[in-house]
Each structure stands twice: as structure tokens, then as C-alpha cells.
Amino acid sequence: MDSIFNYEHPFVCTDAVVFSIKTQEPDSYRKLPDTSLRVLLYKRDTDPSQNKWCLPGGFLNIDELPEDNICRKLSVKAEVDKCWLEQLYTFCDLNRDPRARVISIAYLGLMNEAEAMKYEGKATWFDVHAISEADLAFDHYSIIQTALERLRSKILYTNIIFNLLPEEFTLTQLQNVYETILGKKDQAANFRRKIIDLVQETDRYTSDKGHRPAKLYTKKEVY
């Protein structure tokens, strides 16, 4: 081995901030369901940060890609791998891990509600507004905040939002997801005009009760 490689060098790990949308069923019929944005966390069972919550991820093997590492970690803990992933940021603070110098390549992940449900019991989905820095391991709270900012900005100029939705959805569902993430309301008429070029209508309809059926849409592939 070359001499430059004979030195103590930083460890490398991955962390994934996986978001999903939770639809709260309405109390009675005739009421729009509430939605919330949630993040996937595991409880650490060893020191350091024992009993604190942490992001899925782990140490990167020497012959492994970060995306594969994350998928492997997610698959081990559930039987799922339908998760969209994109590199978020690499966190390098000197003391982010008390054991050693560990840099973390963090990813932003998005998963639809059906996939997210498969994790129930094996991990915990936290409402992003309900997590506090004190409950989280390492610097994972600030990683989540960075991911949230990225998500909020990217849904304005990309079509990543469809990774949070089922294959077919109504425009009201889509609008709810936007508003849940951005935290502000829009008027349905204006919202529709804004996103109509991103979606493809189908000939199917919902069959909810107590009001007019809603047309179902799918993601439009844009080139």
C-alpha cells in the first residue's frame, strides 16, 4: 500500500432522513382527513446516546456505495426498499460522534404511505413537529432540520413530491401534502393551475361519500 494511505483517517457513515405522509382518518365521514409529515427513527440500544432516537444508516463498508448501505440498513429492519433517495449533505464536525472522528454522508429519503406502514413496529414514525433535539442521538436533529429545509425548497421546483404519494391520487390529496410540508394554505383553483402540468389525469374517480367524486391523477413524466 502506498505511503499516503498509512495514516489514521476519518470513519465514514451514512444517515437517511426518510419522510412520509400520514393521513389521519376523519372522525366521521364528511370531513377532510388531516395529514402530517413524519420521519423514520430507531431507538439506539447501545452507548453512546443509548435510548435516544437515531436515523437509519450505519458505517460504510470499503466496497459499498452510500445508497446501497442505506437500502441495506432499511431492508434489514423491514422488508422494504421502495424508497427514493438523494444525497443531502455531508456532516463533518469534529465531535459529532464521541467515539471517533466520523463523517456522515446524509441522504434525503421519501416513501409513500403504504410503504411506510410496513415499518410500523420495527421503527417509529415521528411527526416532524413533535421531535426535540434532546431526544435525538449525535447531531441527528440538525441533520433532520437540514433535510426539512431541502425538502421544502425542492418541492417548489422539482417533482420529488410524487414519491410521497400513491400511484394514483386526487388533486386535493396532492394539495394537502404540499400544504403539510410548506405549512401554508393555498386556494384550490390557484393550486390546480400551478401543478396541472406536472400531473397526468386518468379516467378513474374516487368513490368517497357525501360529495362529488374526485378525478384520480398520476405523475406525469416530464422530459
Add this chain to the structure above:
Amino acid sequence: MDSIFNYEHPFVCTDAVVFSIKTQEPDSYRKLPDTSLRVLLYKRDTDPSQNKWCLPGGFLNIDELPEDNICRKLSVKAEVDKCWLEQLYTFCDLNRDPRARVISIAYLGLMNEAEAMKYEGKATWFDVHAISEADLAFDHYSIIQTALERLRSKILYTNIIFNLLPEEFTLTQLQNVYETILGKKDQAANFRRKIIDLVQETDRYTSDKGHRPAKLYTKKEVY
């Protein structure tokens, strides 16, 4: 040391894509100078990729921040450290370095023309349109392309462009830099209206010859 740390793990290096603007002096007076966007490259003197051009950067020490590593590398090779830096992306391909598994935390750097001149002789400034993939070491060509895309998109919604300009500048200079980076022309009247909120006028003027003097502006600090 904990047992998880007894394994062969990837090496970590940094790479900085440092851009600057070169103003070509006009042939005679009475002619606007041409500008070009340039990137700082060093010639490698050892294998692998001997005699190819590479980005400034190097292996990250175990107790070192990536930004400090890059500043150190830049300082060693010139006496300068006035360079704005922002993390770009972490490149992780398995075979990007033939010697070993090396992940690279890449940074986007911006430097004004006066600072850039101090590097002349110690490194080479290449016009971004003049570099070819074959002349570059490792995956540095694709790192540069990623940096270019990031630069082009970020000058549209941030004020990082002022890092490429001197303290005081004319609106025409500013417009030239925008147009050089984006590769498309704009009308002076419209351009001024678009950026007027980002700049602060001074009471000083240029004293070029053969035409009306131009007012000098500085960056406006926005809160």
C-alpha cells in the same frame, strides 16, 4: 477502541472547484472587455493520472475540517486564503481512485480576479469551455460539471456572485459576469431592474475613456 472501528474503511479526501472571472483587456480603448469563467487546476506530478490536471484538495486528516483542509492546500501553493467555499457534493464511486476506496467531499469555491492573479505561475486557470475530460485526473471532470451546474442555478436565487467581483464594481461588470456564467444575453434596462435590490450604490464613478462614466456599486447586505 470499540470493535466497530476495527475494519477497513474508506479514505476521505477533499476537492475544491474554484472559479474566478478573467477580464480580457480590450484591443483598443472604446470596446467592452471580454470576460471568461475559469477554474483553478494543478498538474499532477505523480501517478496515478501523472501529468493530468487536478483540482486543489487532498486527504483529510483525522482532526481536520474539510474547509480547513482546502484552505491549507490553497495556502501552501500560494499565499492566499480569500476564497469563499461551500460544500458541493460528496463523490463516492467505488473506482474513482485506482489506488484505494476514496470518497471525495467536493466544494464550490469563488474568488475575485485580484485574488486569482496571485495564483498565476503556481497553478493554472483554465477557461471552463476549454477543458476536456481526457486531460483531467480521476473523476474531476464530472466534479467540475456538477460545480458549474450548481453555480449556474445558485446565482439565480442567491447573492454568491459578489464573491467573483471586486469590492466596487459597475452594473455592466456585474451583468457581464452573469452573462458569462449563464451563457445568455440580457438587456441592460431589464437586468438593472432585476438586480437593483441586491446592490448598494456609492458616490464614486469609473473614469474610463470615450464614454459616460459608470457609477460604482457594492454588494448590499440583505437581512
Add this chain to the structure above:
DNA sequence: CCAAAAGTGTTTTCCATACACCCATGC
């Protein structure tokens, strides 16, 4: 006078917003 670059004013087009209204369903 002219050439060159700095700088301004006006019109037109487009798009985001606001708001009023109609439609389809279950009860």
C-alpha cells in the same frame, strides 16, 4: 460632429392571486 457605453421610460405580455361561482354526491 460621431462613437461608445451608461442609463431611463413606456408598452406589452404573462403569471400569481383573489374571489365568485357551479357541479356531483349522500342524506
Add this chain to the structure above:
DNA sequence: GCATGGGTGTATGGAAAACACTTTTGG
């Protein structure tokens, strides 16, 4: 009929683009 949510049309204000024009300098 009514309540509820789905869906459309139109007016308005402001930004962006296109274009014509004036100003200031040196030669």
C-alpha cells in the same frame, strides 16, 4: 332540500420582457 368537497371562470396587480430613447464622455 342541504351539507360537503370537487372543480371552473374571470378580474386584477405586479413582474418580466421588448424596445425606443436620452445622457455623458473622448476624439
